[in-house]
Amino acid sequence: MAYVAIFITYIFINNFILTQFLGICPFIGVSKNSESAIGMGMAVTFVMGIASIITWLVYTFLLVPLDLVYLQTLSFILVIAALVQFVELIIQKNSPGLYQALGIFLPLITTNCAVLGIAIMNITEGYTLMQSFSAGIAAGIGFTLALVLMSNIRERMDLFPVQKSFKGVPIAFISGGLMALAFMAFDKSLLTNLLG
Amino acid sequence: MNILFAFLIIASLGLLLGLGLAVAAKKLAVKKDERAEEILAVLPGANCGACGYPGCAGYASALSKGEAENGLCSPGGAETSAAVAEILGIEASAVHERMVAFVHCRGNNELTQRDYHYQGIEECSGAYMLFQGDSSCKYGCLHLGSCMRVCPTNAISRDALGNMRVDPDACIGCLKCTLVCPTKVIRMIPARGSHAIACNSLDKGGVVRKICSVGCIGCKICEKKFPDSGCTVTNFLSEIDYESPMTQIGEAAQACPTSCIVEAR
Numbered sequence A: 001m002a003y004v005a006i007f008i009t010y011i012f013i014n015n016f017i018l019t020q021f022l023g024i025c026p027f028i029g030v031s032k033n034s035e036s037a038i039g040m041g042m043a044v045t046f047v048m049g050i051a052s053i054i055t056w057l058v059y060t061f062l063l064v065p066l067d068l069v070y071l072q073t074l075s076f077i078l079v080i081a082a083l084v085q086f087v088e089l090i091i092q093k094n095s096p097g098l099y100q101a102l103g104i105f106l107p108l109i110t111t112n113c114a115v116l117g118i119a120i121m122n123i124t125e126g127y128t129l130m131q132s133f134s135a136g137i138a139a140g141i142g143f144t145l146a147l148v149l150m151s152n153i154r155e156r157m158d159l160f161p162v163q164k165s166f167k168g169v170p171i172a173f174i175s176g177g178l179m180a181l182a183f184m185a186f187d188k189s190l191l192t193n194l195l196g
Numbered sequence B: 001m002n003i004l005f006a007f008l009i010i011a012s013l014g015l016l017l018g019l020g021l022a023v024a025a026k027k028l029a030v031k032k033d034e035r036a037e038e039i040l041a042v043l044p045g046a047n048c049g050a051c052g053y054p055g056c057a058g059y060a061s062a063l064s065k066g067e068a069e070n071g072l073c074s075p076g077g078a079e080t081s082a083a084v085a086e087i088l089g090i091e092a093s094a095v096h097e098r099m100v101a102f103v104h105c106r107g108n109n110e111l112t113q114r115d116y117h118y119q120g121i122e123e124c125s126g127a128y129m130l131f132q133g134d135s136s137c138k139y140g141c142l143h144l145g146s147c148m149r150v151c152p153t154n155a156i157s158r159d160a161l162g163n164m165r166v167d168p169d170a171c172i173g174c175l176k177c178t179l180v181c182p183t184k185v186i187r188m189i190p191a192r193g194s195h196a197i198a199c200n201s202l203d204k205g206g207v208v209r210k211i212c213s214v215g216c217i218g219c220k221i222c223e224k225k226f227p228d229s230g231c232t233v234t235n236f237l238s239e240i241d242y243e244s245p246m247t248q249i250g251e252a253a254q255a256c257p258t259s260c261i262v263e264a265r
Helices: A002-013 A024-029 A034-063 A069-094 A096-105 A107-111 A113-125 A129-157 A169-183 A188-195 B002-027 B034-042 B055-064 B077-088 B124-129 B146-150 B176-180 B205-211 B221-225 B249-255
Strands: B099-103 B156-158 B164-166 B186-190 B195-197 B231-234 B237-240 B261-263
Touching: A002 A129, A002 A188, A024 A096, A024 A107, A024 A129, A024 A169, A034 A069, A034 A096, A034 A107, A034 A113, A034 A129, A034 B002, A069 A096, A069 A107, A069 A113, A069 B002, A096 A107, A113 A129, A129 A169, B034 B055, B034 B077, B055 B077, B099 B164, B124 B146, B146 B156, B146 B176, B176 B186, B195 B237, B195 B249, B221 B231, B221 B249, B249 B261
Parallel strands: none
Antiparallel strands: B099 B186, B156 B164, B195 B261, B231 B237
């Protein structure tokens, strides 16, 4: 039950992009077509999942016993940066097309606050290793969901006669804001209604 | 002591991750086309898009795959074309002639009549939205400098009279100013051209004479008295044929009653 709650929390209630406003940069930057949005979402989900495990291990078995908890942020960024480099290598090898489409946003996952956000949230919420991992995956899925929804909206919006001054990023921000309003409807009562 | 300890922990963590990445980079190494990088090094790096590809890197990779024609790089010119040909092992193809932008207008607030006084934003497109600009001449320069701001090499500047001028040596022929100009008064001329017509007006001679003192009135003096000047008048506007020898162009410029045949350099 606890895992179901974690998934619902991070996909809908605490959606990283639409309610916590973390990781807005790729939300606008990579949402021009759904293909690259899905690719970016998968890459971020992967990084979040693995980063959750490794940062949890680093925190519990390295920082806490050695009484170096204040190094949390620094060491987490270190781990995330290395992970992103690794993911970049994999994508470049296996899917050059996606690598081209993601462009600068791929290395920018390093500084994506959503990834650091989930790592730190796992610690403050006091999750176990498995809980952290599922929170990471769930947050990644929530990120992907927002990105894919946005890319579909933007693909359709390209066909509509949008005012010149609103074309592109401005109208994307407006529709993103409306989506965020819709996601505000998900709150803790959703959880209690579903799980009792 | 404590700080040394923290330093060691972070350093060893970094070292560990770095080693892991080094191994992964070796295992997952992707073979890149080296020629693309060599070509990128000889391209000017202006990323102007004049070749039609997304930046110099895009053109370089298209060239290395044999998809793109050599010699499309107008900023680089013949030198770049030759260097690229050497890398690719092909013969240097003929370079398209170097074209530079030229503002075909010398009118300003004193020399040309105004229809109204424009006080909007400092963009030509803004003024153009209101009755196609504040100037009575609807073909001329609006002097708000949109071209100046899009120019990637800052080749366009405002001279003492308030006219926009293109420095032909700094112009790389990327066409950005011609696209942003609402009146299309900026057109391309060959860089070797010594003279140009400083007017863009298709209005009849009498109308031009009434609203502007430096416009082409279509009097045909250049065409008839100096047949070797290369000038021909169509639609009340003289135009220079740059393919012709243009031997009498200097005299035609002297004889032009509104002196709108000007030196391009």
